[in-house]
Amino acid sequence: MRPDKIYKGNALKILLVEDDNVIANAILKTIVKTEFRVEHVTLIEEAKHVLETDQCNLMILDLGLPDGDGLRFLKKIRTEKKQIPVLILTARDRLHDRLSGLDSGADDYLAKPFDVPELLARIRAIKRRLSGRATNLIQYGSLKVMPDYLSVSLKEKAISLPVSQFRLLQYLLEEHGKVKTKQQIIETLYSWDNSVEDNTIEVYVSQLRKTLWPDLIKTVRGIGYFIPQESQIENQHL
Numbered sequence: 001m002r003p004d005k006i007y008k009g010n011a012l013k014i015l016l017v018e019d020d021n022v023i024a025n026a027i028l029k030t031i032v033k034t035e036f037r038v039e040h041v042t043l044i045e046e047a048k049h050v051l052e053t054d055q056c057n058l059m060i061l062d063l064g065l066p067d068g069d070g071l072r073f074l075k076k077i078r079t080e081k082k083q084i085p086v087l088i089l090t091a092r093d094r095l096h097d098r099l100s101g102l103d104s105g106a107d108d109y110l111a112k113p114f115d116v117p118e119l120l121a122r123i124r125a126i127k128r129r130l131s132g133r134a135t136n137l138i139q140y141g142s143l144k145v146m147p148d149y150l151s152v153s154l155k156e157k158a159i160s161l162p163v164s165q166f167r168l169l170q171y172l173l174e175e176h177g178k179v180k181t182k183q184q185i186i187e188t189l190y191s192w193d194n195s196v197e198d199n200t201i202e203v204y205v206s207q208l209r210k211t212l213w214p215d216l217i218k219t220v221r222g223i224g225y226f227i228p229q230e231s232q233i234e235n236q237h238l
Contacts, residue, residue, distance in 0.1 A: 012127050014038045015056040017047045018089065019066055023112070027060070030116045035167060035189055036123065044068045051077070056084060058126055060119075063090040063101070071104055078105035085126050089114070138173050141233050143212065145170055154212060161211065164190070168204050172217060172227045181224035201225075 014031065018024040019042040031038045039054070041047050044067050050056065063070035074086055085107040090097070093111035101109045108122050124147060138145040142155045147170050152159040161169065167189050172180065180188075182198045190196035205217050205225055215234070217225050 012036050012057045012123075012130075013055065014123065015047060015050050015054075015059045015084075016040045017044070017059060017065065017070065018042065018062045019064075020062070023089075026116060027119065030120065034120065035171060042066065044070070044073045047073070051082065051084070057130065058123065059084050059086045060089050060123075061086055061106075063088060063092055071101060074101075074106060075104050085130065087119075087122060087126065089119070138170065140173055140176065140227070140230055143173075143216075145173060159211060161208075164196075165204050165208055165211075168201070169208055169212075172225065176227040177229045179220050179224050179226040184224065 012035070014036055016024060016027060016038050018027070018040070024040055024042075028038060028040060039050060039056070041050060042065070044065055047059070047061075051059075061070050061074060065073075070088070070090070074088070077084070077086075086105065087108045087110065088101045088106045089110050089112065090101075091112045092098075092101075098109045098111070107126060110119060110122060138147065144153045145151070145166075150161075150163065150166055152161055152166065152169070168185065171185065171189055182201045185201055186196055186198075190200075205219075209215075209217060217227055219225055
């Protein structure tokens with residue numbers, strides 16, 4: 001059986017291996033509103049198939065699964081030299097269990113019950129490590145963006161942005177120098193929101209230009225938008 005795919009796009013892709021539907025649905029409902037993609041499976045055999053056929057960037061792994069032990073599965077993929085980061089999500093919360101999970105190759109360990117915002121924060125931390133960025137600060141000239149806190153400042157002055165615009169700014173900054181089509185932007189950031197269309201992206205870009213500075217986001221006519229390399233911005237924004 002092929003697992004369901006949720007939130008298609010070009011963002012970081014997460015493989016969620018969790019057989020508890022209540023927990024899985026809570027995670028999916030939240031993640032689908034973020035910049036991440038997620039594919040959900042309930043069995044180790046399904047997870048193996050996804051890892052063999054799809055390019056995933058992160059696996060969230062429950063340990064008590066119907067067709068085997070998640071910890072044993074983790075040890076096996078590590079012996080096979082699979083380097084995918086793994087965040088263990090389990091009810092096993094004793095110190096011995098946490099140490100066992102980390103020693104078996106997990107990158108992080110979160111015990112149930114947990115708060116979904118904490119799970120998202122840990123996912124973002126792993127994403128930063130994958131991108132080689134140790135902190136949650138994105139700096140572009142005099143513009144500073146803190147994704148974990150949804151905060152923006154320009155020349156040390158705090159700027160208030162709606163979440164929808166913030167996510168677009170973050171995405172274009174993280175992919176600066178690359179042209180992103182409107183469809184890519186919609187699929188990556190807003191596929192959960194049916195009200196977002198091409199002209200919605202145009203409005204967001206226009207509002208960001210007014211709030212920050214006019215030539216921050218460049219238009220490639222008929223294709224999409226991009227933020228140029230930092231070396232190309234004007235001195236007044238450095």
